[in-house]
Amino acid sequence: MKNRPIGIFDSGLGGLTVLKAVSALLPNENVIYFGDTAHVPYGSKSKKTVTAYSLEIAKFLTARDIKILVIACNTASAVAADVIRKHFPIPVVDVITPGSRLACETTKTGKIAVIGTEGTIRSGAYTKAVHKIKEGAVVIAKPCPLFVPLVEEGWWDEKITELTARKYLDEVKKSGADTLILGCTHYPVLKPVLNRVMGGSVTLVDSAESTARAVRDILHKKNLLRDRPNAKTAVYASDDPERFARLAANILGKPLKKVYLKKLIS
């Protein structure tokens, strides 16, 4: 049971920041990662469509006998986590709850900002999650649709990226928030730019690390942590595994030996 892998999925590359955090924190764990590159991005698609894609992936991963499922995509976490929990009996960790909890612990002013894709922000999932933990908190939510394509283009610290961030974050800065949740798994690579734009007094909350800790806590509690060496990571993509491998190396900071192609039905 302990040897069974951790399943992680995302619409594409972004969730690799979660894979990286999980592997760093839990180096003995076997992991299966699925990137839905045939349907990427999820952020601008409807709840119904994103839910259908997510269920299909969860089915594929649970068929490979995972012990825990991590939804490493904010849009899928926002719109599909509840349905996935209903359909599958294993523990399901989304990226929204851990990030919201950390933000509530961090804020001093009680004003928390969150940035993400259109789908994530429109869902109101972060606002709901924060209010569940800290009732009186003020949440400022702002969609930033160009950040994902900028990250995928590799323009992580360009003048254009900084100007885009300034345009998106102008109101957020004026709001007096002291904590900014990076509500999209693509965003951690933009930290240098976001720190510059927001100024030193605002703390950035990276949900990748808090999600990894949530996974560890659950596995620990259920006595499911693997304690042997030689852990394996298998990576699947639903389209163009070669391109995925190439771009993944940038995020992981090391090359991926092999990315398997796995098409989905829907």
Added chain:
Amino acid sequence: MKNRPIGIFDSGLGGLTVLKAVSALLPNENVIYFGDTAHVPYGSKSKKTVTAYSLEIAKFLTARDIKILVIACNTASAVAADVIRKHFPIPVVDVITPGSRLACETTKTGKIAVIGTEGTIRSGAYTKAVHKIKEGAVVIAKPCPLFVPLVEEGWWDEKITELTARKYLDEVKKSGADTLILGCTHYPVLKPVLNRVMGGSVTLVDSAESTARAVRDILHKKNLLRDRPNAKTAVYASDDPERFARLAANILGKPLKKVYLKKLIS
């Protein structure tokens, strides 16, 4: 037979520039438009996946008895036009041939630049099409992956868009090309920015208009032009038809009464 509609499809909104040009040139024609918003964008996906999506759409449109099929998407034109022609007996117009022909007629230096998505440029389809028409032409091809998300964000004439264009087009400007093919149906709305960046001596070739003329020529030759008033346009999207209708109004310059939801199998 003449009353049968013209079928047009694209991965999403971009092809509406072709719909607009067709409706302006041929106001008596019934048109069915399909935007594959469940799978948008095509530009970063593999040939195999884009071909599967395109065949599915062509099947849907031919089942609705169209008299001609227009592939109003450069990526699908580049990778799937030949396969579609093999599978369906009606005339198929892609957006690459008409734009290439117009560029060959326009250039004086014999140097033609083309910009598009990663998929379109990687396919080499424009280079092949230009060389078929004008053997000795020099083709400078440059992928511009951020243009589509910038257009979809509505930032058609912002400073950020201009900076992005300068970054992408720097080598193209130095190449001495006097003609620039807009090899993506999203790009015509960027004409003011692109004209500023390229300077007045470079002619922009918009494939929407040349494609509309190609459609007219084929229908005229086959005696299939409809000559009655009260033409109808029906618009389908594979996801989130409300969002599609909202954004479509910007491109068409007028509201769309109704967008129908039509899911695809693949």
